[in-house]
Amino acid sequence: MVQQGNTGHGTPPSGTDPLAITDEEGEFALYSKEPFDYMALKVEARAMATKRFSEIRGGSAQRELIVTEGAQLKGRVLSRGKPLESVSLGAVSVDRTLDNFSGDFEYATREDGTFLFPNLPPDRDYFVYGMLKSFVNFGALKARQIHVPGDGMLMDTGDLSVEPGHRLAGKMVLSDKKPLPEGTRLIIGRRDAWDSFIVELPPSGEFEVSNLPAESLTIGGRVNGYRFSGQNASLDRLNPFGLAGRLDTDKTDLVVLLEPGEMLPGQWDSAPEEERPENLPLGGIESGSRRTAWVITGKVINADSKEPINNARVTSGRQQGGRSPWVTWDNTRSALTTNGIFRLELPRGKDQRLLRVTAEGYLPERSEAISPSNGETIVNFELKKGEGPSGVLLSVNGEPLAGATIYLLGPGEQGGLSSNGQLLTHNVGDEGRTVTSNDGLFTFAARLGDTELYCANAEGFLRVKASEVKPGKKLQLQRWSSVYGVLTRDGKPVSGEPLDLRWTEEFDSNRPYVNLHGTVTDDSGNFKIEKVPPGEMIIAVRKGLGAGIGGWQSIKLKPFTTAPGQALNLGEIVKNVTDQAIR
Incomplete structure (x- = not known):
């Protein structure tokens, strides 16, 4: 880090x-x-x-x-009551946060089946487990949580017995029916253990693995140009680059579906612990794998001709917030229309849902709030013709910019600008991003609400309201600016102080918002911030919210305006904010 x-x-x-x-x-x-x-x-x-x-x-x-010397962990591995020699065991800390992660350790058993992990980081909980590749011919040794004591102390796990493992078989398929490319691999991981097993897949995608432990597993793999589909029952919606689910019995019919597109955006799921995919049986798109209790179907048609609209995208969302509510759209739960018809499967829950439908060449629509139902809910849409923003993206030198990712962000959608000029977005679906053609051309379907276009690369930055972009308009990246100065308080330099860039406008859930980067003052209170979007900005300082509360409040220090490519000296900035936390 x-x-x-x-x-x-x-x-x-x-x-x-x-x-x-x-x-x-x-x-x-x-x-x-x-x-x-x-x-x-x-x-x-x-x-x-x-x-x-x-x-x-x-x-x-x-x-x-x-x-320090750390602690030791020992034990013995038995198979059918007899010591098991020369098999590998792993140990990894339960806490995987950056400051507390122990790293993973691997040691083999001796002739008498005993093992010893010397010099483990002490006084923490570990998962201890048999490595899949080492135990595949003997059975499974599932992960066990064990507390390792302090420095110089020894923990004895006693005897660990190998158990019969489970069989997992099925296939990985592409939604366009193409064969898998040569060299495609399926990766079976374990949520608790720091361990994985790799299977080379044939073009048909079929696989079979034996002696897997009764644990929560992950299924991963990569095919260029494809992503894990939201139709997979066990899609890990927070980390949608694979599946997550339990294997508590043999499963021989798993079907893992990949579809064309960039990886789906991660989506926090407020489901209770027992309903999260990692705690439910592993499933893909095979019959019987669905755990939904609410099916929404309907039709999307042209409002004038009444003809069905193909490839319209219908997405589920939830309304959140109090006085200023906004909608969070779940881009991992969407469906495309075929002959104008869509089918969307949602998990059981108490929250009302809204549906959003977008289609190229049409204006988007949004449903009223829909209450959950145990049966099938029917929602139909009629879309009017209309266009979203389109045009030509130009580099800072005025030339068409090919292969650039440009974003169309809508209400409540957020992104972040890093100190190296990289633009990152959160929970933005396919309709919110595109890549320019060789001629710099881009086009978007219209989106709901106040939307803005964003683009960034090493040379420059673009931010413009979508309502100002007429078809064919040329949009040019503006060169980054930079600012520098010195932070003081009571006439003395302030060192080690985080300073942040801010837009002049406040966050509004009815508009998109891109968070900005900043810097930390050096020992002399000096600072310099590169990759500053040109225009009106603010330098801000952070004020803590108090012990036990965490977080901080942003306090404005100085507004400024830069021109494209300008290096602006802000001079001396006085920190007129105390270090005392807000109460």
């Missing part, structure tokens, strides 16, 4: 030393070509427990990193 401004990166900047070896005095040095505010470091030493250190700042001051 590397922090640059208020943007975190999972990998160090290019040109950063990947590792360092300590000398006889235990000293080391790591260098980075790019500036950073702090890094997370992992220290590994012989006969010592691996330890992670967060928020290690750069500079000439020496940091002392203390490691």
Whole structure:
């Protein structure tokens, strides 16, 4: 983890030393070509427990990193009552958060079936399990949660018995009926264990694996240009690049469906724990796998000709919020019309739903709130002809920009702009993004509400209201600007202070919103922010909400306006905000 401004990166900047070896005095040095505010470091030493250190700042001051011997974990593996030799066991911490993740460890059993994990990071809970590849010919050793004590202490698991495993068979298929490309792999993972099993798939997609443990499993795989379909019963809707579900008995009819398109956006599901896919039987699109209790069907037709509309997309959503409600659209639960007819399957629940329908060449429509039903609900739509924004995207030099991703964001949809100029979006479906052609052309179907177009690359940025874009209009990226200055309080520089960029307008759930990045002041209070969208902006500081509450409030410090490509000196900015938390 590397922090640059208020943007975190999972990998160090290019040109950063990947590792360092300590000398006889235990000293080391790591260098980075790019500036950073702090890094997370992992220290590994012989006969010592691996330890992670967060928020290690750069500079000439020496940091002392203390490691300890850790704890030990031992036990014995039995198969049919006899010791099992030369099989591999794994151990991984239950807590997978960045600061507390132990890493994973793997050791083999001895002749007498015993095993020993030395120097484990101490005083935490671990999952201990048999590695799938090692146990495939013997049975299954499912993951067990065990607490490992403090430094210098030993935990004995006792005897761990191998059990008969379950059989999983089925096939992976593409919605367009094409054969799988050569080299396609199915990856069976385990939600608790740090372990996976890889199966090479034939063009027909068929597979069979034996001796899988009675656990919650994941099913993954990758085919270029395809994604896991929302029609899969066990789609992990928070991480929709695979399935998640339990295998508590043999299952020989799993059908995993992939469809053309980019990966579906992740969607938080408010379902109770017992109804989450990882805690329900594993299923794809095979008969009997559906766990829905509410089916919505209907027809989408042309309002004038009454002809059916093909390939209209119908998406389910929920209304949220109090005084200023907004709709969260679940892009993993949508259906395309065939001959104007759609069928949408939703899980049982108490929440009312709304439906949104979009189609190229038509204006979108939204249903009234629909109450759940145990039977089939019928909802029909009539769409009027209409166009969404279209035009030509130009680079900062005025040339057509090919292969650029451009977004059309709607009410309540959010994104984020990183410190390297990368635009990331949250819960934006297929109708909210497109890629420009070789001539820079783009087109969108019309969307509901106030919408805006966004695009960003290494050279520049674009933000424009969709209502201002007429067919064929040329839109040009504007060069990034930058700002710099010094933060002071009571005439003294303020070091290590996070500063954020903000738009001049406040967040409004009736419009899209893109969160911006920032930086952290250095030891002299100086700061510089690159990749600043040109125009009217604000520099803001954070004020904590108090112990036990978490979070912070953004306090405006100084408005400014930049021109494209400008490096603007903001001079001295006075922090007139106390460090005392808001109460």
